[in-house]
Amino acid sequence: MRWLATGMMAMTLAACGGGTPDYNRVDVPEREAEAQAAIERSVAQNGAASTARSGVPVTVPSRTAARARAFPTEFRGYWGVTDDDCELANTSATGRINIDADTIRFYDTRARVQRLVPLSPQEVVADVRIAGEGPAFERRETYRLEAGGTMLVRIAPPTTQRYRRC
Structure with a gap:
């Protein structure tokens, strides 16, 4: 057994x-x-x-020309220099910018991204074409997120401007 x-x-x-x-x-x-x-x-x-x-993307999008010049999601939205700039009803907010996928809207001008180079998840360099008052022109600007993504630093030589997320 x-x-x-x-x-x-x-x-x-x-x-x-x-x-x-x-x-x-x-x-x-x-x-x-x-x-x-x-x-x-x-x-x-x-x-x-x-x-x-x-969240996590369900599918990995292909890298098209439009996506190649699009700001990462963390940069998009409204940013203001002062508290008044963040009041969306304030139509005279000269210190407010709105960053879309490939466009940056200022008070009286608009910048269209021609080329975007990510340096890190918190910093990108953008070649932009700016149109608005006066003749259109191109320049290179650097955008950097600070303070956990609540502050945006825009470097457009010789100027450096700081914004807070609205």
Whole structure:
């Protein structure tokens, strides 16, 4: 009887792959593994805080010419020099800017991004074409996020301007 129990145990182990079981191995369904990989890519590219706020893209968009010159999401929105600039009803807010995907709107001018070069998740260099009052012109500007994304520094030599998120 003892021999039968030992033989049955050996056959059971052999059927399960034999040897010592590997308790560290976890089988994950393929779709869950792909989802985890997408999360890890998003965190590596955008940072954990940004990924937590904006979520993970379901599909990876192709890099078109329009996307290549688009500001990252963290830069977009309204920014103001003073508290009054952040009052959207204030139509005379000269210190307010609005950053869209590839356009920066100032009080009386508009800058269209011609080329955007990310230096880091918090800093980009933009070649912009500015039109508004007077003849249109092009220049290179640097945009940098500070204070956890609540402050924007715009460097348009020889001027440096600081904005806060509205």
